[in-house]
Amino acid sequence: MDFQVVVLAGGTSKKLVPLVSKEVPKALLPVANRPVISYVLELLEFSNLKDIIVAVEGKEAHDCVEHWIVEAYIDRLRIQVERVPDDVGTAGALRAVAHLLTAKDILVVSGDIVSDVSPGAVAAAHRRHDAVVTTMLCSAPVSGPSDSGSSVTKDKAKKPGHYNRIGLDPTKQFLLYIATGAELEKDMRIQKNILCAVGQMEIRSDLMDAHLYAFKRSVLQEVLNQKDKFQSLKQDVLPYLVRTQLASEVVLNGVPQPEENGNEKASYQNNQEMLSQILANSSTASFHELYALGPKCSHPVRRTHKCCVYIASNSKYCMRLNSIQAFNDINRDVIGDASHLSGYSFSAHNNIIHPSAELGSKTTVGPHCMLGEASIMGDKCSVKRSVIGRHCRIGSNVKVVNSVVMNHVTIADGCTIQNSVVCSNVQLQDRVVLKDCQVGANFVVTTGSECKGEALAKKEK
Secondary structure (H helix, E strand, O other): OOEEEEEEEEOOOHHHOOOOOOOOOHHHOEEOOEEHHHHHHHHHHHOOOOEEEEEEEOHHHHHHHHHHHHHHHOOOOEEEEEEEOOOOHHHHHHHHHHHHOOOOEEEEEEOOEEEOOOHHHHHHHHHHHOOOEEEEEEEOOOOOOOOOOOOOOOHHHOOOOOOEEEEEOOOOOEEEEEEEHHHHHOOOOOOHHHHHHHOOOEEEOOEEEEEEEEEEHHHHHHHHHHOOOOOOHHHHHHHHHHHOOOOOOEEEOOEEEOOOOHHHHHHHHHOHHHHHHHHHOOOOOOHHHHHHEOHHHOOEOEOOOOEEEEEOOOOOOEEEOOOHHHHHHHHHHHOOOOHHHOOOOOOOOOOEEOOOOEEOOOOEEOOOOEEOOOOEEOOOOEEEOOEEOOOOEEOOOOEEEOOEEOOOOEEOOOOEEEOOEEOOOOEEOOOOEEEOOEEOOOOEEOOOOEEEOOEEOOOOO
8 A cells, every 4th residue: 555654652641640651651551451552553454554663752662662562563564663852742753753754655643542443444545535634533432531630530420522623524525624722712713715615614523533644745744844843743734734725826827826816816706607616516525626726617726735534433442542541441441342452352251361360269350351361369359340460469358440450560458449550560568448549660558558539659760
């Protein structure tokens, strides 16, 4: 298909502290005991997109991700792991690897996506329309990411998220308007030339930009070079391309001129024949071409470019691991309703217990749970809707509910863990109670501690 892929793997996101650390960058955070980036790489492999650059922020994160990828994908994918500067944003990360891009089209995907939507389908739609950019949209998750740090939101409190305001043409193939972030608080400003050209526009607020884009490489590199202040693909590059899709240069007698030229603008406004044909064809996918035509539909005199969308089916799963809330939601989903994403075979009890794991007397591991390799649980323990990692040592009378316990964790007798995340190499001493907490790697929670809504972590040196 002649696509190069850039996976933007990030570094150690501040939104995910204390889950992330120098040893466990964002890309390696576990989802059902697999690094989150593995879900993206498998999707790409299934779509036969194997020429991949992974951009990682910071030296320590880069080294960790590179080491894991070399071991896991050495004979499967052509992956080049590149270090990019910290905190340069998604557009800055692309600039840093732009010299490595040679294919006609580039697929850019966030390394924190967990999805079953085929990137190959997005790439095919991009080629079919000869677009400069195609962005994947999916239904906004019910619970959605949260910046609050709260680990789990109760089902009854969930509300649909509103992430973007998106304008689509009647065929739902072209992106005509997008507002994100702070722009959502402002009045809508629709460009007149786009609205006139397309005839009507559908405004949607129930769709999420999935951070999976196909770009025409020449246009992407031109924008990144000329707009050196752009830092974000979603908030800078994509809105810019959408705004300018009908506002490129005008060619008159072979000489490029700005579209705002007064005589040409008046000529266009007075050309009722051309405008009538544009509006008559507004429900087709050709309004870009019609807008580009000259008086009386002569040869093209305007440069236009197409900004397209690929809208995933409502039956598909797509979420980004970009907050602590999302980390919990995704882990819950992948061992629950979206278990087909896990890559594991579930037992007749609808759970996964590794053959090397050991369970004590009267210990129960319920449905939608996972117990990792070589982990040992004592007597009279209970695990419900939770993921427990590898090589954990869990005492007797321990309860784990709606939680994620990572690798090499030691949990003493009588502990209760609810709606919490316990990172690798943590020690919970006797009778610890955690509710709505996150415990960073290598932390020790002392005997009898009762913690609610806290983030517990060692201070970085």
